[in-house]
Structures are given as C-alpha cells and as structure tokens.
Amino acid sequence: MKKSITLKDIAQHFKVSVSTVSKALKDSHDISVEMKKKIDDYAKAHNYRPNPYAVNLRKKENKTIGVIIPNILNYFFAQVFSGIEKVANEKGYNLISCISNESLAKERNTIEILEKGLVSGLLISLAEGTEKSNDHEHLISFAENGIPIVMFDRVTDDIECDKVIVDDYLGAYNAVEYLVKSGCKNIAVISPLDNLNIGKQRLKGYTEALKAHNLEVNPNLIVKIFDLELFTAEIRALLTRNKVDAILGLEEFSAINAMNIAVSLGHKIPDDISIIGFTNGQLPKHVSPKVTSISQHGKYIGELATKKLIERIEGKEDDKPEYVTHKLKTSLILRESTRSIPE
C-alpha cells in the first residue's frame, strides 16, 4: 500500500510547518518566492494531491455532482448523460451517478444518501414511479438543504429549481402538422407513456394540431399502451379496424414497431401510411425505410443542465433567486417514412 503524501510529509521534509506548506501551495503572498518554488517542485515531484475528504470536512464544499437517471439503456438518457459528463469534466467536477430504474423507492433511497453532503448539486430526471405516485417529499427535503437542483426532461412543479425540458407539445404538434400538410387525414397516435407528463404533453400537441387543422379527434385512433405485451395485438387491431394513413409514435420503439406491423399487414410506407416517431437512437437511420423522427437533442440537454447547475453551485448565494425553465425545441428529421409536402 503506497501511502500517499500529505502536507505534513512535505513540511517535515523541509523542516517547516504544515501551514507554510499549505500556503505555499496556494501561492500565498505570505510565503517567500524561494520557499514556494522549493515546495511546489517537491509537491509536483511527489505527485501531491490534497485529500478530498479532509478538504471537504474543512470547507463544506466539494466538486461532485449527483446524477439520477431513470434508465441508462434508453438512448435518450445515455445522450443526456454524455452531455452531463462532458461539461462536468470540463469544469473539474466528478459525477456520482445512480440509475433509479424508474422506481420511486430507489430514487428516494439514492437521494437520502446524497443528501448528507456527498454532492454539491443534483441533476435529476424523475422515475416513472415517481411521476405516477406524484410523491415528491424526498426531493422537497433534499432541496431544503440548500443544495442546488436542476431537473431535466421529467420534471415537476412541486420543486422550485432550474429546469431543462423539451417542448414535447410543440414537437408533437409540428409532426402532426407536417403529416396533415403531406396529405394525411387519419392520423393515429401510440402512447406507451401515458403515466408520464411528457407523454401527456405530446398527446396534447397531437390533438391540438388536429383541431387547428379542422380534423376530427377520433378516440379510436388514440392507442394508449400500458402493457407492452399487448403492443402487437393493439396495433393490429388499430390497423385492421380503422382507416389509418399515418402513425405518430410517442416513444422510442413505438413508431418502428408499428411500422413493422403495418408492413406485415401489407401496407406500403409511406404511400399508404406515414410514420413519425419520438426516437433518438440509431434505429430510425438503420431500418428500411428510414423513419422520420422527432429528435430531442439529448446531449445538449445534459450540457445545458450541467452548466446551469454549476452556475448555481458556484454563484453567489442570493445571486439570482428566480429560477428559470429552459424549454428546448425538438427537430423534425425527415427521412423515408413520410411523404413530402406538395408545392
């Protein structure tokens, strides 16, 4: 066990006091230039680094950020995470990261651990379980510690903090509008996300866009999926019992799975049915036909949220007391599963 070098070791080596070394390493004006140089060189040569635990114990500040993500296998969150990591790294922060696995209990447990001064700030996107139960006590309690929080994507009004969210409403609205303009009249929507606020927002964007274009909102074309086992059956039913000329998938796999079912039923894409999905991964580019998608810019969300959090951590106490919610626009990426808009 290579014991790592401390201030004391350096002090003894030069037969000076610990405080001299401490100040020298901080380039204090108290210390003579020669002394500083000697100490600095020695410290570098021996690869001195302050013990982070001692520093924290003294100063009550640390360079770590807690991250709670619902599910890292979801490409969107992986993108967000890579954005978080990038900015945190640039600013010299470490990440303590946890996956809530969509569970309220795990999210709560993690927060209780982090609460005890382990982190200087928290980045969180709510677990599905949390959104369903609408229980935010653990977050409120965490916030009372005065540790800054930034919520992203899946947020709640119950917590006052900075937020970075996606304009899901507009994303869906624009997608539907595009479908209408390209000639679709019977647009179905598939939502496996009805437990989530973002799911509700997207659905609202869908209905509002239809109304804005004087199209009837047909409840038979709104398929809410609560059990993925039934996905295929429900979509087959949708497509056989109704006239459908477009499908909007609100979640990562909905659009692509629905497209595959439609194809197996003999429909031509996009001639018979257009397809658009909220999807971020590699999938839409690699399937055939390539799927038009609504991209959420996950990496940028992560970057922005982290930047805002670090500003709060490092900012003056009462710098800007008012919290801001950044609502980011999605992009509609046109590919082969939709028709073009006639001139």
Next chain:
Amino acid sequence: MKKSITLKDIAQHFKVSVSTVSKALKDSHDISVEMKKKIDDYAKAHNYRPNPYAVNLRKKENKTIGVIIPNILNYFFAQVFSGIEKVANEKGYNLISCISNESLAKERNTIEILEKGLVSGLLISLAEGTEKSNDHEHLISFAENGIPIVMFDRVTDDIECDKVIVDDYLGAYNAVEYLVKSGCKNIAVISPLDNLNIGKQRLKGYTEALKAHNLEVNPNLIVKIFDLELFTAEIRALLTRNKVDAILGLEEFSAINAMNIAVSLGHKIPDDISIIGFTNGQLPKHVSPKVTSISQHGKYIGELATKKLIERIEGKEDDKPEYVTHKLKTSLILRESTRSIPE
C-alpha cells in the same frame, strides 16, 4: 440551509459525551439499553446520518467505486453499466463514473483524481487510445496504491488484477463455423476494431475457423476499416470485386450497414449473402431481415465484475493473492439473416 445534525448535537441534547452517542449508535455493549434506545430514537427522528467525509478521513475506507467506461452511447457499455449499478446498489456502494471517451489523456486524468482515496475500488475498460498507445503507466501507478482493480472487456496483461472478459475468439469462431455449416464458402469479415485487442481476437477466431474447415483465408475478404467515412466505399468494393456469400461484422453497426449496402446492390439476404454481427443493441431485432447476432451479455459482465471487485475490497488483505480472469461465453442468436443448417 438546513444544517444537518451531528453527533455533537445529539450529545448536547442529552447532555452526554460524543463518544457515548457514537457507541450507542453502534449498539455497543458499553452503553445502557435505555440510553441506546433514547439516542437511537432521537437520531432516527432527526434523520441522523454520519458525515461520510469525516468517516473516511478517520477510517480510510469508503463505500464508493470508480467506473471508467470508454463510451456510454455504445449499447454494450450501457448494458455493462446497468449491471455495475445494480450490484453496487445492492451492496450499498456508490459509483463515481467517468467516460473516457476513448481517450488516453482523459482516462489518465480521471485515474489520477480517483487515486487520491476517492474510491475503494476501480472498474475499468480501456479506452481505444490507451490500447493503441499501449501506455499503462497510470494504471500501474494506481494499482500500486493497493486499491483493487477489476478490468472488463478491454483489458491488458500489463496490470495484474481480476478481469472479466468475453471469449471473443470463440464467439467469432462459432459464428464462422455456423456460416460454413449452413453452406457458405466465401465469408468476408469487417473489422473497424483493429486497434483493439478484442478486434484482433475476433479476427483470429475468424481465420482459425476457416482453417479448421479447410477453407482458404482470402485477404481480399478481410476488410479493416480505420476511417468510418470510407465504410460504404470499402464495402461496395468488397462486394463488387469479390464473390461473397457471408459477412461477419465485428462491431455494433458493421453487419447492419453492410447488409443495407448488400441489399442496395441487389443481393438477397440470406439467400445470396448471410449476415452475422457482434451487436448488442435493439438494432438487430428491428431491422428487416432481423440480423443474427453474437451477444456478449453486457449486463452480466457488469454484475460479475462488480461482485468480484467488492469481494476484493471487503476481503482480508492476503485472502487470495492470485488473480483470476473470467472468460465468458458469447451466445449466437439466430435470426433471419442466416440460413439454417441442413440436416
């Protein structure tokens, strides 16, 4: 700022000493039952938790594990990470996680930070930059601290530690053998991974399997990709200049991209050309035809590596000095891009 409660606060409240409280909370036999009960209840009521920094400063031990992953957008590593997180969480460990982004410099930097006692153990898969440069000084230095390391997937012999790897050789070997048995004779291989040992192992599995079945190893059918920009051009050249009846893709997207190019060239899958890929994500299931793949069980790798690491962390000093390398079998998951083996 809600100031969190300390032993001292509790001690003052009951007008006893700090050590009494400390012992009481540890259920020491020194302390009377009534006292313990009082203190315990009070601590619970006030949600007391020991300050992790103070504990670490005293005891030189902490419940956190460092994780260094080359790229979280790679589904395989996301799977590994979710396995790591699961086990760590079960055992009460936190994760400090970093993405090396395939860069040696970033990997080195991260390790230097973690080295200073921030973590009790390290899980790492080498960055591509590290494998290419073959520079492992930073790891050797880290290991000298006596902090246990477990390497997974991308490992090196230069470091003596427990390792969890995939039998990439056998994975490729079995895949080629399957192709041969299903009637393929001109099997091409695509490797964008020639900088990585795992890439070399897979390639070796390919050549050895051919030899074992008395098939010539044709260098024209071995395509090493060093610049992804050229992927399409190289594969088109491969398919137009040579007779090819099967393709083995050594990396996540190689097989699927090659398949799409083959289809665009008019080849039928799997009748003209069979396709197999080393790929873990959702892709092979969702494209058409569905792609036969070699699965690496990422989540299990993460779980096993973490389990082994925690055993080292918690084990007696000289418990078992000999390190073990766990080599895990891959699975060949047959889908629609390969033909069946005749009876």
Next chain:
DNA sequence: ATGAAAGCGCTAACAT
C-alpha cells in the same frame, strides 16, 4: 515571512 493552534465530524484506545 513563518508558525501555532483550533476545529471540521467522527472513531477508538484509554481512562474513570
């Protein structure tokens, strides 16, 4: 220009 001392919160050996 340098040093002594106190203290962050906790543990553990050693009194009482």
Next chain:
DNA sequence: ATGTTAGCGCTTTCAT
C-alpha cells in the same frame, strides 16, 4: 456505563 483524548489531513485566524 460513560467520558476524555488524540488524531485523520486540511484550512485559516491569529500570533510571532
């Protein structure tokens, strides 16, 4: 059964 003390490594105020 309870308390005293020293100390982990560092910062910082107040001497000198």
